Amino acid sequence: MADPRDDDEDDSELFRAAIGPVRRxxxxxxxxxxxxxxxxxxxxxxxxxxxxxxxxxxxxASLLEAGDALSYRRDEVSPRLLQKLRRGEIAVQEELDLHGADTREAEQLLRAFLHDARQHGVGCVRIIHGKGLHGAASVASSGMPVLKNLVDRMLRHRADVIAFHSAPPAQGGTGAVLVLLAPRRLR
Incomplete structure (x- = not known):
């Protein structure tokens, strides 16, 4: 009987002969x-x-207390205009009430509200933040009103806010703020 390995060797030789020389x-x-x-x-x-x-x-160190009034104006805003705002002599066109909102929600609501007001050409808005006298969510562990301080800090850093002041007592007093927005520029 023939060895099967001999058949394998013959097949290998036939294959090499068929393909010719190989280069690596x-x-x-x-x-x-x-x-x-x-x-x-x-x-x-x-x-x-x-x-x-x-x-x-x-x-x-600069946190506001419940009875403190918010007040801010840019240099281009006259003191007389701020005084009119403080007295409530400028008509409020829109209002946002932040009562019951936590800090994160209030920040989102405030950003969206101001953006929408600016897009629609609103000049004066009222933001009700509360005095921080009630509810654990509205008062920090230090006893300072959280939403009031959040609103103050956010309004001071927005380019579209030219002035704001706490509302007169009939419009919410130190629990609300009247905000003047810069006129929308057309492009």
């Missing part, structure tokens, strides 16, 4: 590996965290 292919470079993560600026992150903490402490 160059080595292919390996595919790129997974990219390394970007380096983190840990010192910068630490500095940012420290700066935020310092900013919070500065804010705590």
């Amino acid at each position: 292919l160059p080595e292919a470079t390996a595919p790129p590996g997974k990219p390394r993560p970007r380096p983190r600026a840990r010192m910068a992150e630490r500095d940012e965290a420290h700066a935020r903490e310092e900013f919070r402490h500065a804010l705590d």
Whole structure:
């Protein structure tokens, strides 16, 4: 009986004769590996965290109490116009009541309200934030009114707010603020 390995050798020789001379292919470079993560600026992150903490402490030092009046005007706004606002002599066109809202919700509502008012050409709005005398959500652990301080801080940092003052007693007193918005510029 014939050895099956002899048949395999014959087949191999026939195959090599059929294909002719062989040349070796160059080595292919390996595919790129997974990219390394970007380096983190840990010192910068630490500095940012420290700066935020310092900013919070500065804010705590300037927090308003329940009876404090909010007041702000940009340089281009005359003191006379602020006085008219303080007296309630400027007609309020829209109103937002933040009673019962937590801080995050109040911030979102306020941003959306001011954006919408500006888009519709509203010049004066009233924001009711409450005095912070009732409810755990409206008063911080320090006893300061949370929503009142949030509204004050947000309004001071918005480019579209040119002046604001706590409302006269008949319109909510120190639990509400009247806000003058910059006129919308047409592009």
